[in-house]
Amino acid sequence: MALLEVNNVSKVFGGLSAVTNLKMKLEAGELVGLIGPNGAGKTTVFNLLTGVYQTTTGDILFDGKNIAGKKPSAINQMGIARTFQNIRLFSDLTVLDNVRIAYHSHVAYKLPAALFRSGRFYAEEDQMAERAVKLLKIFNLDGKKDEIAKNLPYGEQRRLEIARALATEPKFLLLDEPAAGMNPQETAELMNLIRWIRDHFNLTILLIEHDMSLVMGCCERIYVLEYGRVIAQGDPENVKHNPKVIEAYLGEEVTYA
Amino acid sequence: MKRLLTRQNMIITAALLVVYIIVQVLLSTGIISAFYETNLILGGIGIIMAVSLNLITGFAGQFTLGHAGFMAIGAYFSAVMTVKWGMPFILSLLGGACLAAVMGFLIGLPTLRLKGDYLAIATLGMGEVIRVVLLNTKYVGGAAGLFGIPRITNWTWIFVCSVVTVLCIRNLLWSSYGRACISVREDEVAAEIMGVDITHYKVLAFVVGAFFAGLGGALYSHYYYFIQPGGFGFMKSIEYLVMVVLGGMGSITGSVMAAIVLTVINVFLQQYSAIRMILYALLLIIIMIFRPEGLMGSKEFSTAMFRRFERRDDRGSAGGQ
Numbered sequence: 001m002a003l004l005e006v007n008n009v010s011k012v013f014g015g016l017s018a019v020t021n022l023k024m025k026l027e028a029g030e031l032v033g034l035i036g037p038n039g040a041g042k043t044t045v046f047n048l049l050t051g052v053y054q055t056t057t058g059d060i061l062f063d064g065k066n067i068a069g070k071k072p073s074a075i076n077q078m079g080i081a082r083t084f085q086n087i088r089l090f091s092d093l094t095v096l097d098n099v100r101i102a103y104h105s106h107v108a109y110k111l112p113a114a115l116f117r118s119g120r121f122y123a124e125e126d127q128m129a130e131r132a133v134k135l136l137k138i139f140n141l142d143g144k145k146d147e148i149a150k151n152l153p154y155g156e157q158r159r160l161e162i163a164r165a166l167a168t169e170p171k172f173l174l175l176d177e178p179a180a181g182m183n184p185q186e187t188a189e190l191m192n193l194i195r196w197i198r199d200h201f202n203l204t205i206l207l208i209e210h211d212m213s214l215v216m217g218c219c220e221r222i223y224v225l226e227y228g229r230v231i232a233q234g235d236p237e238n239v240k241h242n243p244k245v246i247e248a249y250l251g252e253e254v255t256y257a
Numbered sequence: 258m259k260r261l262l263t264r265q266n267m268i269i270t271a272a273l274l275v276v277y278i279i280v281q282v283l284l285s286t287g288i289i290s291a292f293y294e295t296n297l298i299l300g301g302i303g304i305i306m307a308v309s310l311n312l313i314t315g316f317a318g319q320f321t322l323g324h325a326g327f328m329a330i331g332a333y334f335s336a337v338m339t340v341k342w343g344m345p346f347i348l349s350l351l352g353g354a355c356l357a358a359v360m361g362f363l364i365g366l367p368t369l370r371l372k373g374d375y376l377a378i379a380t381l382g383m384g385e386v387i388r389v390v391l392l393n394t395k396y397v398g399g400a401a402g403l404f405g406i407p408r409i410t411n412w413t414w415i416f417v418c419s420v421v422t423v424l425c426i427r428n429l430l431w432s433s434y435g436r437a438c439i440s441v442r443e444d445e446v447a448a449e450i451m452g453v454d455i456t457h458y459k460v461l462a463f464v465v466g467a468f469f470a471g472l473g474g475a476l477y478s479h480y481y482y483f484i485q486p487g488g489f490g491f492m493k494s495i496e497y498l499v500m501v502v503l504g505g506m507g508s509i510t511g512s513v514m515a516a517i518v519l520t521v522i523n524v525f526l527q528q529y530s531a532i533r534m535i536l537y538a539l540l541l542i543i544i545m546i547f548r549p550e551g552l553m554g555s556k557e558f559s560t561a562m563f564r565r566f567e568r569r570d571d572r573g574s575a576g577g578q
Contacts, residue, residue, distance in 0.1 A: 089447070100436055104440075104453055111429070114428055114432035114434055114435075116428070122260050
């Protein structure tokens, strides 16, 4: 059974149809790219998958359960995490707190334990901080755990956002333009990191990216979106040479009579 | 247990005990006059009100203008419990606080879906509704007010209740629950995506804040012999909001300091009663011009400030110390 199945999902904003009859199927463990020209509806797809937007029609099956209409927090607790195109960290909080907030759904102690500072509270808090630091280490951020998130350089903020998403312990990770604003060397490092976390955390990853070197070098399968419709899909080589895709990106060839 | 016996905790406990004993001795020897005692009590209630309001407005980021409404509920219900039902004071305190918390839940559930200005207007309306309902309830004396409440609130009660309030709210904030509340203030969308049920945590902050506001109200009514609905109007809410803003949104110790500072200023200005409010307002304007983030900003006052060369201890920095 597929991990994610999107069946004929549409999203209409007023008179504008942002996504039309979207069909997608992701198997567990896949690393899939979602590309398309600006305004094709890629981020809308992410917002539909994570519950930020409600679908107009169609349903989304995750792990066999329909998640359309559920709250974002409930969807996250089922195992979907994401990052944002324009970074949305808790910018006035420390790096460590950003990650600890994401562990929130896995905290077992109850409110009285927190109010009266029971032994269980300390045990769990210690364990959480330890796990958070371990996770930050993967992203080379453990040395900056007490810094305020907004003071980090841009590339580190991007990495922290991925770390924060992983802290919710997802099965399925959505990355919205993870390489935006990075130089080629940073992009190459990020590509290795994405592959590594997929294997290390047993994740399924769907990523939106404009940097073709990253998409072609990293994704096993690609969906191409234009005007809210899937116009092509398949492995990178196929997609690269698909005339529809070339047309969407470069425009139609003009023949003069 | 070992975690509770840190140097910082012991210093704070010792300092609090010393303050308590000194004031108690000064009170019993009559060095602190009745006038100053009243202000001491009001300052303590101010601490309870400001810290509980800061939880809602400063930490969870929900701008409310109806905090005095919860205070009124606590004040009236506890007074009814002691005067009309003959209950012991401690039960009335808890009863008033609990009813305020229940009202916080009932009012919070629908209104906390609103944001910013809309929430402010809705809570302003809520405060007024509570006041007008009390005004028209014969059972609690209507506009004439409720009489004959025994004076039980004293320095000891105020001291214990303020310490408990500050401690509970601090412990709440420096836990996963508090961090979730703060994440709602920081970015609602990101918080939700990280699995934080934002409505749940907004309501939690509102209920806990209302509980302690009710406690403050109960202490208030058992100090003044009699209470009137007019005493819990919009201006009362503003008074506590001023403390929160002055102390710093998102700083518990800031609220405590602001409550004390404003009470002291008030006492000092009694000598110029004619222009008291003008001076008070001027002072606020001046402070806001020179320290717009409040006395403490979102930092916390701690003994660690005095030994900044030592390694920072990581007590959970969600409070943003």
